[in-house]
Amino acid sequence: MTGTAGRTRNGRALALRDVPWLPPAAFREWIVRGVCDGGRRVAAYFGATREAAGDEAVEGVPLYAVLADDTNGRLFVARSTSDGATFESVVPEVAQAHLFEREIAEQYGIRFEGHPWLKPVRFHRSYRPGHDAWGRSWDAAIPPGVVDFFRVEGDEVHEVAVGPVHAGVIEPGHFRFQCHGEHVFHLEIALGYQHRGVERALMGGPTKRTMPYMETVAGDTTIGHALAYGHAVEALAGAPVSARAHAIRGIALELERLANHVGDLGALAGDVAYLPTASFCGRLRGDFLNMTAELCGSRFGRGLVRPGGVGFDLEPAHVERLESRLAVARTEVTEAVELLWDTPSVRERFERTGTISPDDAAAIGLVGPAARACGIPRDVRHDFPAGIYRFVHVPVMTAHAGDVNSRAYVRWLEIQQSIQFILKQLGGLPTKGRDATVGAMKPDALVVSLTEGWRGEICHVAMTDAAGRFSRYKITDPSFHNWLGLALALRSGQISDFPLCNKSFNLSYCGHDL
Amino acid sequence: MVTSVVNLVVVLAFAPFLLGVINKTKAFVAGRNGPPILQGYYDLGKLLRKGFVVSRTTTWVFLAGPVLSVVAPVVAMLMLPLGGRPALLSFTGDMILFVYVFALARFFVATAAMDTGSAFEGMGAAREVTFSALAEPALLFGLLALTRLSGSLSLTRMLDLRAAGGWQKASASIVLILASWFIVLLAENARVPFDDPNTHLELTMIHEVMVLDHAGPAFGFILYGAALKLTVFSTLLVTLLIPVRSGIDALDLAIFVGGLLGVGVVVGLVESSMARLRLVRVPQLLVTATLLAGFAVVLLVR
Numbered sequence: 001m002t003g004t005a006g007r008t009r010n011g012r013a014l015a016l017r018d019v020p021w022l023p024p025a026a027f028r029e030w031i032v033r034g035v036c037d038g039g040r041r042v043a044a045y046f047g048a049t050r051e052a053a054g055d056e057a058v059e060g061v062p063l064y065a066v067l068a069d070d071t072n073g074r075l076f077v078a079r080s081t082s083d084g085a086t087f088e089s090v091v092p093e094v095a096q097a098h099l100f101e102r103e104i105a106e107q108y109g110i111r112f113e114g115h116p117w118l119k120p121v122r123f124h125r126s127y128r129p130g131h132d133a134w135g136r137s138w139d140a141a142i143p144p145g146v147v148d149f150f151r152v153e154g155d156e157v158h159e160v161a162v163g164p165v166h167a168g169v170i171e172p173g174h175f176r177f178q179c180h181g182e183h184v185f186h187l188e189i190a191l192g193y194q195h196r197g198v199e200r201a202l203m204g205g206p207t208k209r210t211m212p213y214m215e216t217v218a219g220d221t222t223i224g225h226a227l228a229y230g231h232a233v234e235a236l237a238g239a240p241v242s243a244r245a246h247a248i249r250g251i252a253l254e255l256e257r258l259a260n261h262v263g264d265l266g267a268l269a270g271d272v273a274y275l276p277t278a279s280f281c282g283r284l285r286g287d288f289l290n291m292t293a294e295l296c297g298s299r300f301g302r303g304l305v306r307p308g309g310v311g312f313d314l315e316p317a318h319v320e321r322l323e324s325r326l327a328v329a330r331t332e333v334t335e336a337v338e339l340l341w342d343t344p345s346v347r348e349r350f351e352r353t354g355t356i357s358p359d360d361a362a363a364i365g366l367v368g369p370a371a372r373a374c375g376i377p378r379d380v381r382h383d384f385p386a387g388i389y390r391f392v393h394v395p396v397m398t399a400h401a402g403d404v405n406s407r408a409y410v411r412w413l414e415i416q417q418s419i420q421f422i423l424k425q426l427g428g429l430p431t432k433g434r435d436a437t438v439g440a441m442k443p444d445a446l447v448v449s450l451t452e453g454w455r456g457e458i459c460h461v462a463m464t465d466a467a468g469r470f471s472r473y474k475i476t477d478p479s480f481h482n483w484l485g486l487a488l489a490l491r492s493g494q495i496s497d498f499p500l501c502n503k504s505f506n507l508s509y510c511g512h513d514l
Numbered sequence: 515m516v517t518s519v520v521n522l523v524v525v526l527a528f529a530p531f532l533l534g535v536i537n538k539t540k541a542f543v544a545g546r547n548g549p550p551i552l553q554g555y556y557d558l559g560k561l562l563r564k565g566f567v568v569s570r571t572t573t574w575v576f577l578a579g580p581v582l583s584v585v586a587p588v589v590a591m592l593m594l595p596l597g598g599r600p601a602l603l604s605f606t607g608d609m610i611l612f613v614y615v616f617a618l619a620r621f622f623v624a625t626a627a628m629d630t631g632s633a634f635e636g637m638g639a640a641r642e643v644t645f646s647a648l649a650e651p652a653l654l655f656g657l658l659a660l661t662r663l664s665g666s667l668s669l670t671r672m673l674d675l676r677a678a679g680g681w682q683k684a685s686a687s688i689v690l691i692l693a694s695w696f697i698v699l700l701a702e703n704a705r706v707p708f709d710d711p712n713t714h715l716e717l718t719m720i721h722e723v724m725v726l727d728h729a730g731p732a733f734g735f736i737l738y739g740a741a742l743k744l745t746v747f748s749t750l751l752v753t754l755l756i757p758v759r760s761g762i763d764a765l766d767l768a769i770f771v772g773g774l775l776g777v778g779v780v781v782g783l784v785e786s787s788m789a790r791l792r793l794v795r796v797p798q799l800l801v802t803a804t805l806l807a808g809f810a811v812v813l814l815v816r
Contacts, residue, residue, distance in 0.1 A: 158633065158636075159633070160633040160634070160637070160717075161633065162716065162717065167714040167715065167716050167726075168714045168715070181640070182637075182793060182794070269789075271713075271715070271718075272789035272790050273706045273707075273710035273712065273713065273785070273789055273790040274788070274789040274790075275540060275543065275544050275785065275786050276543070276544060276786065276787075278544075279544035279545065279546060280544075280545075343788065343789065345707065345788040345789040345790075345791070346789040348789075348791075348792065348795070349789050349790065349791075349792055353792070494792070494793055494794065495637070495717055496717055496718045496792075496793040497718075497792070497793075498717045498718075499713075499715040499717055499718055500718075
């Protein structure tokens with residue numbers, strides 16, 4: 001079951017015919033054995049239309065799963081078909097697949113037998129008219145957030161519902177707490193209010209709109225998603241990217257990480273009402289965004305990454321300016337952030353708040369700083385290097401406690417590594433090479449493209465039809481893996497600690513809702 | 515008498531300024547410009563001109579909360595010697611009324627919060643009454659110590675440390691009382707480290723979450739009441755700490771107001787230099803305040 005069929009690497013195109021078809025029982029066994037015994041994890045699990053399978057003879061709805069083996073840097077792809085109505089769930093054994101199965105159920109109207117909590121994810125109609133996993137009629141309205149929630153019954157147990165409209169200017173999400181006084185028994189999170197239909201809009205592409213879609217899958221992860229898309233297209237079209245473009249992309253990705261990590265540390269300080277770091281980091285985040293603007297004119301990096309290269313080159317004058325600004329920012333960030341670790345009242349709030357055990361983190365498949373804060377050395381830049389990271393090694397930063405303090409501290413360690421990385425790149429930019437021309441994409445192919453965005457692993461899976469157009473484009477934002485982590489972090493915690501825990505994950509709503 | 519009335523009017527008008535001083539101090543430490551120092555007045559002006567919506571589920575209690583939250587500190591102020599002049603309302607045992615007039619206001623604010631039926635406001639009310647029940651003994655122990663020192667049960671004489679020779683006779687007790695009451699001031703007025711006046715996060719707030727459903731003039735009353743309450747507690751500290759009487763009305767008032775500004779700056783500095791306490795740790799700090807005041811009593815009765 002763990003043979004070499006369907007084995008691939010990050011950003012390497014695979015002919016669709018090399019993706020093995022497994023019978024449903026074997027497919028399920030392949031996922032369960034791969035995760036439970038093979039040390040793999042579910043990077044993506046999705047359905048596709050029959051046309052996308054490149055094989056008209058297929059009956060029902062094809063299902064694709066991508067398993068990642070972090071230790072060996074290998075990706076495994078396999079597929080199976082459901083009869084179009086039901087499929088056996090892997091969730092009882094593989095908890096991390098729970099949201100993927102709910103997503104497939106919603107998109108393709110397949111009921112997963114044995115799934116403990118099969119609910120809609122984004123509250124849209126099924127992609128297959130007439131097929132609905134919950135038997136809703138085709139023209140019935142689907143109001144978002146109107147579903148069953150887990151309830152705790154008992155004297156003095158009460159329920160607190162927060163959102164989707166919040167007191168601050170943040171994205172909409174609904175949080176249901178089962179509490180006993182200040183003590184939280186359970187938190188359930190309902191999202192989907194931001195659903196825009198990105199994946200459907202991408203089918204048949206690429207078109208002129210594809211890149212803007214990618215850059216706004218999650219607005220704060222513009223470079224991350226654009227880069228994952230860029231690698232996918234370059235793999236399918238066989239376009240080699242110049243070393244200089246790789247370096248500039250790496251600089252942009254790390255600047256994005258810096259801006260967000262610094263902003264997060266400031267926001268964490270703000271949530272515990274520790275003003276000095278909150279104020280300084282708020283400004284410093286702006287400085288890092290402005291450095292991205294120095295690269296491409298947009299503070300969020302819009303327009304920088306283009307399939308085949310980058311939209312903007314770095315002039316020597318820019319390089320010098322970036323270097324000096326980065327050196328100043330490094331000193332200031334260090335001063336602002338070290339205040340956090342030196343202030344006992346802040347440490348008291350951060351430590352032992354929102355703890356996730358390493359076992360839970362592994363079971364639910366956490367990614368990014370949230371996983372590394374639990375001592376799991378999981379980093380796409382290290383495990384599945386692509387682009388510049390094939391040549392420059394960025395150490396994986398971990399902490400062990402799995403609490404808010406660890407998540408904050410991992411961010412601080414990564415800030416230092418990213419600054420060092422950028423300075424090194426700026427100091428030795430390769431000479432300008434020829435921009436690759438991106439030709440037609442291979443027909444009937446599949447590529448898995450992973451990028452370590454600042455929140456964690458961004459997984460794009462692109463499949464092409466016989467004409468070389470996208471027949472399915474699956475996006476998995478790190479938030480998709482990590483929202484359950486936030487819910488678990490609150491278990492047996494204090495309800496008043498929720499905003500702090502939430503900020504320590506800082507997950508994307510629109511990246512999840514697509 | 516006339517001076518006492520003038521002083522009262524000045525202090526009533528000054529209260530929102532104190533919030534401005536705290537915010538300016540915080541902004542200065544953070545290297546920001548911060549909101550204008552008169553922002554408190556602008557906010558009140560804005561809120562009083564607004565209309566407001568009252569939920570159908572609420573009753574008259576909902577509006578009693580804001581009214582009582584202004585009335586209570588005004589009544590308390592009548593009993594305090596402002597700027598070294600005797601209080602307008604003074605009788606034996608007024609210190610008890612002083613403490614419990616705030617409890618009355620709290621009862622109505624908490625009831626008004628629960629009147630809305632909102633889960634947040636119920637949570638806030640529970641937190642507020644829990645913590646104020648723990649802050650009350652600290653305040654009372656401090657008053658007890660002063661009663662022992664001055665031999666009086668009326669605030670005007672109790673707080674006048676010159677008559678009793680307080681600082682000469684019992685400086686240790688007075689320092690303990692000041693420390694204890696400063697903690698009470700922070701707790702009762704929803705300041706860091708007990709509460710975060712800047713947060714918009716409904717799940718962590720204590721005081722603010724109780725008044726989420728109040729808007730317009732009702733919320734203006736609550737804001738003004740909060741400013742007055744802060745001024746009342748600052749008055750306690752300043753009167754104890756600066757027992758100087760020059761005999762010139764204007765100068766005494768200036769010293770007094772200067773003292774209030776000083777309290778504002780100190781509160782701002784505290785908020786700039788530490789994080790909020792975890793909610794479960796709040797009782798520990800309040801018990802500490804009670805112990806400090808308790809030791810003040812012990813030192814005086816030995």
